[in-house]
Amino acid sequence: MELVSPADFAKDAVHAVQDYTLLAVQSVGNLFRHPRYYADMLYQADQIGFGSLPIVVLTGLSIGAELALNSANTLQRFGSLSLIGQLVSVGMVRELGPIITGLMVAGRNASGMASELGSMRVTEQIDAMRALGTDPMKKLVTPRVAATVFMLFFLTIISDLLGLFGGALISNLLFRMDWHQYWSTSWQILVFQDVFMGLLKPVLFGFVIATIGCYYGMTARGGTQGVGRATTQAVVASSVLILVVDLLVTKLLMTIFAYQ
Amino acid sequence: MAAPPSVTTTEVLSGTQASAPYLVVFEDVVLAFEDTPVLNGISFRLSKGETKAIFGVAGSGKSTILKLTLGLLKPDSGHIYVLGEEITERKEEDLFELRRRIGMVFQESALFDSLTVRENVAFRLLEEGNVTEEQVDRPVREVLSFVELENTVDMYPSELSGGMRRRVAIARAMITRPELMLYDSPTGGLDPVTSTTIIELIIKQRDVFKTSSLLVTHRLQDAFMMATHYFDRKSNHMQPLPPGMRSEVPMGFLILRDGKIIFDGGLGELVHTQDEYIREYIS
Numbered sequence: 001m002e003l004v005s006p007a008d009f010a011k012d013a014v015h016a017v018q019d020y021t022l023l024a025v026q027s028v029g030n031l032f033r034h035p036r037y038y039a040d041m042l043y044q045a046d047q048i049g050f051g052s053l054p055i056v057v058l059t060g061l062s063i064g065a066e067l068a069l070n071s072a073n074t075l076q077r078f079g080s081l082s083l084i085g086q087l088v089s090v091g092m093v094r095e096l097g098p099i100i101t102g103l104m105v106a107g108r109n110a111s112g113m114a115s116e117l118g119s120m121r122v123t124e125q126i127d128a129m130r131a132l133g134t135d136p137m138k139k140l141v142t143p144r145v146a147a148t149v150f151m152l153f154f155l156t157i158i159s160d161l162l163g164l165f166g167g168a169l170i171s172n173l174l175f176r177m178d179w180h181q182y183w184s185t186s187w188q189i190l191v192f193q194d195v196f197m198g199l200l201k202p203v204l205f206g207f208v209i210a211t212i213g214c215y216y217g218m219t220a221r222g223g224t225q226g227v228g229r230a231t232t233q234a235v236v237a238s239s240v241l242i243l244v245v246d247l248l249v250t251k252l253l254m255t256i257f258a259y260q
Numbered sequence: 261m262a263a264p265p266s267v268t269t270t271e272v273l274s275g276t277q278a279s280a281p282y283l284v285v286f287e288d289v290v291l292a293f294e295d296t297p298v299l300n301g302i303s304f305r306l307s308k309g310e311t312k313a314i315f316g317v318a319g320s321g322k323s324t325i326l327k328l329t330l331g332l333l334k335p336d337s338g339h340i341y342v343l344g345e346e347i348t349e350r351k352e353e354d355l356f357e358l359r360r361r362i363g364m365v366f367q368e369s370a371l372f373d374s375l376t377v378r379e380n381v382a383f384r385l386l387e388e389g390n391v392t393e394e395q396v397d398r399p400v401r402e403v404l405s406f407v408e409l410e411n412t413v414d415m416y417p418s419e420l421s422g423g424m425r426r427r428v429a430i431a432r433a434m435i436t437r438p439e440l441m442l443y444d445s446p447t448g449g450l451d452p453v454t455s456t457t458i459i460e461l462i463i464k465q466r467d468v469f470k471t472s473s474l475l476v477t478h479r480l481q482d483a484f485m486m487a488t489h490y491f492d493r494k495s496n497h498m499q500p501l502p503p504g505m506r507s508e509v510p511m512g513f514l515i516l517r518d519g520k521i522i523f524d525g526g527l528g529e530l531v532h533t534q535d536e537y538i539r540e541y542i543s
Contacts (some may be wrong), residue, residue, distance in 0.1 A: 003263075004409040034405065035387075035389065114311070119373075120372075123368065123370060123373070124366050124368060125325075125370050125371075125373070127332055127366070128364070128366055128370035128371075128372070129372075130332055130352075130356075131330050131359055131362070131364040131366075132357070132359070132360075132364075132384050132387070132432075133356045133357070133360035133384065133387065134383075134385055134387050135352075135353065135356060135530065192371055222291040242420070
């Protein structure tokens with residue numbers, strides 16, 4: 001491995017942040033400029049949204065079920081098994097639903113975007129697109145960002161609902177808890193702040209996933225090995241950023257809403 | 261050696277775009293990647309209707325000249341004029357309109373591998389929007405017929421041979437009848453027979469549509485063939501020009517060495533040059 005001086009490393013890092021910021025800003029700015037590629041947005045929404053549905057359904061269901069299963073033992077000790085619905089509901093809607101869905105979609109789609117755009121980059125298809133008078137930022141990046149933000153929002157809602165359903169299954173089948181009691185307590189515990197936090201996060205996570213995936217794809221170099229590297233980096237960077245953004249947003253919203 | 265001709269900004273920008281005296285002008289262009297100089301004070305001009313072949317050893321900056329002409333790269337200093345417009349300081353988004361008037365054939369074809377031949381060739385038309393199926397299909401059929409690949413419409417690039425991919429790339433570049441064509445090693449990696457087919461197509465494009473072009477190539481014989489042949493519409497093949505008529509083909513040669521132009525002239529000047537490096541290069 002080639003050794004890089006600290007000065008060069010810092011310069012490269014600043015350069016990368018600058019390029020990423022430019023890409024992120026342009027991807028949003030292009031929504032307000034012509035031409036807009038609605039057909040590409042729909043295609044990406046189908047690929048990202050419906051394509052991710054099986055994995056989101058499975059993870060949502062199992063996370064909700066596991067949450068109920070793990071917390072039931074502790075709650076039983078204090079004779080508070082009836083609180084299980086509340087626990088699953090708040091945990092899924094506020095935190096686990098968005099973060100698990102975000103990580104699943106990052107693993108599936110940030111890698112897909114990085115490898116697809118990376119392959120186009122190293123085979124000069126991106127340059128060919130520019131040479132043909134088409135802006136790759138508008139044609140390739142903006143539709144992916146818009147589609148990911150839009151679809152992750154709805155995927156998270158599906159994941160939340162399935163998580164609650166998974167919790168309900170465990171509560172009813174293993175702990176003989178009444179369905180009606182479970183659902184009414186789950187519903188009643190939720191306040192505006194929980195729902196707002198749970199729905200703001202997927203918007204931010206979707207933006208992170210798509211912009212990171214596109215950034216690593218658009219800057220890939222070094223042939224197939226470079227595309228592989230870009231794909232791995234996109235998954236790692238988007239997953240880490242999701243966790244960091246989640247922490248910051250949670251803290252910020254808790255401060256704003258003065259959570260107890 | 262023929263000295264690179266100088267040209268003034270007034271000359272380039274005088275007249276309307278259609279009557280601009282030079283389609284491409286490089287004025288003292290300098291470009292370095294990291295700390296490695298690639299082009300070091302390049303100046304040349306391409307007249308309307310002219311084809312200029314660019315030679316040089318690998319890494320001498322031949323493809324870089326094409327990318328600079330399209331505005332895909334920016335020079336560190338100097339000025340570049342394309343189709344009567346200065347592009348040196350232009351922003352990326354302001355170049356897309358100009359690029360639609362230029363056709364580029366990339367070294368490895370650079371076809372969009374997830375699109376069919378029809379979608380690749382029609383890419384520019386589809387991007388312009390508001391076009392009917394008929395408005396797309398007719399020109400696609402025409403250009404595919406020009407490159408003799410009418411039967412590949414629904415195939416994907418991965419299903420084509422290397423030579424067929426180059427021909428589709430040429431069809432894609434010429435569908436909107438560009439005023440300027442840029443060819444980046446169009447015969448690179450192809451067998452001699454296929455290379456001759458590609459060169460015949462470029463000659464056909466030059467003689468039928470009178471398009472100006474810059475041609476980067478490693479193969480000297482390709483450029484010599486272009487300088488000594490014309491396209492005969494009757495036989496639908498290229499034919500050798502009689503020796504007395506060779507000077508009538510608007511063909512120039514540009515040789516690069518160490519980031520500088522060491523030759524810029526016609527076929528006659530090239531074969532009679534006294535420069536030892538060039539003599540060795542063309543021998």
